[in-house]
Amino acid sequence: MSEKKIKNIFMDGAISPAFIADSIAQHSTKTAIGGHSIFMGQVRRDEINGKFVAAIDYTTYQEVALAKMHEIREAIFEKYPLSCMHVHHSLGKIKAGEICLFVFTSSAHRKPAIDACNELVERIKAELPIWGKEIFEDESHQWKENI
Structure with missing residues (x-):
């Protein structure tokens, strides 16, 4: 891993x-x-099955997730000529309608910013150990599948 500091992407709440x-x-x-x-x-x-999702409760293994995010971050910076990249992901109970993931990339030109942002979101969803428990309006719950 590079000598760059691992950035904490996690925020409590929405x-x-x-x-x-x-x-x-x-x-x-x-x-x-x-x-x-x-x-x-x-x-x-x-x-889902006649019940509505009221919120998602996000959890993670922060140390593992942050190390993996650092690897992804470095790879994206190597691949695209970005000026900057910001990633923020919620932890805890996030209500329907609230923002739980914010990814922001910048470059001298639009195409690298767009392509990097898209790849970053796909890799976050596929590679980071972040789990969401869907909480229904009746307080029942189930683990969410990432799609």
Whole structure:
């Protein structure tokens, strides 16, 4: 692993619109950036077997997940000419309609930012040990499948 510091991507609770807006606003002084790509994952109120999802309770093995995220981060920076990359993932109970994943990539041009963002989201979903327990309106629950 490189000598770069492992960044903590995890946040307790939902990712607020104010946090997202502030993250975007902080880039207005970075005038070499020409394109940003943003992905926001939101908890859906899915209907499953006649019951509606009220929330998802996210959990992880942080040490393992952060080490893997560091590897993914380094690989994405090697592959794409990015100016910066930000990843934030919620832990705990996130209600339907709230944001649980915020991925933000920036580059001099739009295509690398978009391609990096897309690959980053796919790798996070496929490779990070993060689990979600769907909590239904009647308080019953089941483990969520990543799709």
